[in-house]
Amino acid sequence: MAFFSKLKDKLFKSSSKLEEGLDAIVEDGGEVDESSASDVMSASGAAVAVATMDEPQDAVAKAGLLSRLTGQGGAVVKRELDDDMLEQLEELLIASDMGVDTALRVTANIAEGRLGKRVSSDEIKALLAGEVARIMETVARPMPLYASKPQVVLIVGVNGAGKTTTIGKLASQFRAAGKSVVIAAGDTFRAAAVEQLQVWGERAGVPVLTAPEGSDPASLAFDAMSKAEADGADLLMIDTAGRLQNRQDLMEELAKIVRVIRKKDPDAPHNTLLVLDATTGQNAINQVETFQKLADVSGLVMTKLDGTAKGGILVSLADKFGLPIHAIGVGEQIDDLQPFDPEEFAAALIGLEQS
Numbered sequence: 494m495a496f497f498s499k500l501k502d503k504l505f506k507s508s509s510k511l512e513e514g515l516d517a518i519v520e521d522g523g524e525v526d527e528s529s530a531s532d533v534m535s536a537s538g539a540a541v542a543v544a545t546m547d548e549p550q551d552a553v554a555k556a557g558l559l560s561r562l563t564g565q566g567g568a569v570v571k572r573e574l575d576d577d578m579l580e581q582l583e584e585l586l587i588a589s590d591m592g593v594d595t596a597l598r599v600t601a602n603i604a605e606g607r608l609g610k611r612v613s614s615d616e617i618k619a620l621l622a623g624e625v626a627r628i629m630e631t632v633a634r635p636m637p638l639y640a641s642k643p644q645v646v647l648i649v650g651v652n653g654a655g656k657t658t659t660i661g662k663l664a665s666q667f668r669a670a671g672k673s674v675v676i677a678a679g680d681t682f683r684a685a686a687v688e689q690l691q692v693w694g695e696r697a698g699v700p701v702l703t704a705p706e707g708s709d710p711a712s713l714a715f716d717a718m719s720k721a722e723a724d725g726a727d728l729l730m731i732d733t734a735g736r737l738q739n740r741q742d743l744m745e746e747l748a749k750i751v752r753v754i755r756k757k758d759p760d761a762p763h764n765t766l767l768v769l770d771a772t773t774g775q776n777a778i779n780q781v782e783t784f785q786k787l788a789d790v791s792g793l794v795m796t797k798l799d800g801t802a803k804g805g806i807l808v809s810l811a812d813k814f815g816l817p818i819h820a821i822g823v824g825e826q827i828d829d830l831q832p833f834d835p836e837e838f839a840a841a842l843i844g845l846e847q848s
């Protein structure tokens with residue numbers, strides 16, 4: 494529960510956008526539900542005015558005002574689920590970065606068997622949260638760990654996506670779980686990237702292997718593999734460059750890293766994590782497509798979910814690629830990496846209170 498409220502706080506921008514949008518859609522063309530209006534009437538003399546209104550729209554406005562004034566929230570506005578409403582719903586979902594295909598599918602599922610029925614905004618939110626959770630359940634999986642030592646995790650993603658931060662957070666979590674970890678600073682072309690990784694290594698209490706600027710990342714990866722083996726380390730995390738400007742070079746670089754570590758362990762890398770910045774919205778789709786060509790991506794980490802109005806991109810990614818989402822980044826601090834929970838995510842995204 495504490496975690497949920499943290500996620501909801503952090504996903505506030507997404508949830509408020511969807512939440513307000515859904516409320517507005519139901520209120521637009523909705524009417525006060527008779528049964529709930531009479532509940533309010535019995536609770537407050539002022540509500541008689543609401544029940545005798547001729548104009549449904551006025552009644553809706555008054556009911557909203559009344560529930561705010563009395564704090565009872567008793568008068569429920571319901572709207573008939575028709576084509577207009579479904580279209581508005583589709584637009585809202587597309588605007589929240591869910592992607593056109595996913596938005597259409599989710600809306601169609603909500604409509605199934607309910608066309609012509611009157612629904613409240615809470616009911617629509619619950620239906621939507623159920624649909625989102627159903628899509629996300631198939632991808633919510635922790636990073637698999639295998640028996641062999643060291644487990645090699647290759648971290649890929651564009652510059653600025655949050656690779657360094659994620660490596661630091663992961664290293665800290667594995668250390669806390671009693672595992673020994675080694676990090677290889679494989680983006681040897683950028684001194685600043687190496688320095689930043691060293692800072693995170695210190696924070697996490699994990700050694701960071703570096704190589705001179707401009708040297709071959711594959712040779713560093715090989716040395717790091719030897720050190721991790723010699724130390725009996727449980728986990729070796731290899732950072733990589735994210736220069737998409739020169740894809741051919743990057744592809745060769747990643748392929749070479751994989752080739753050399755396989756000389757030591759034919760099953761390595763055991764995981765290839767693609768780190769994606771959730772604030773980039775639909776651009777994350779292109780990044781998955783590109784990195785799937787460059788490397789054998791086995792799972793995703795979604796960063797910067799705090800403070801973004803683009804949380805819907807996760808639904809789009811899950812629906813389109815089905816790649817496991819191992820973790821989400823919800824801040825810049827070392828403990829701001831959370832396991833991915835589909836129901837909490839869906840509720841936080843839509844602004845639904847969880848009981």
Ligand SMILES: Nc1nc2c(ncn2[C@@H]2O[C@H](COP(=O)(O)OP(=O)(O)OP(=O)(O)O)[C@@H](O)[C@H]2O)c(=O)[nH]1
Pocket residue numbers: 650651652653654655656657658659680686689735796797798799821822823824825829
């Ligand atoms: N708010 C927030 N910021 C994050 C999160 N993850 C990373 N960041 C920030 O994003 C920026 C880029 O993160 P890095 O970890 O340096 O990204 P990188 O992919 O290693 O980038 P390069 O070092 O340029 O290759 C930093 O300012 C981080 O503090 C997150 O989950 N939430």
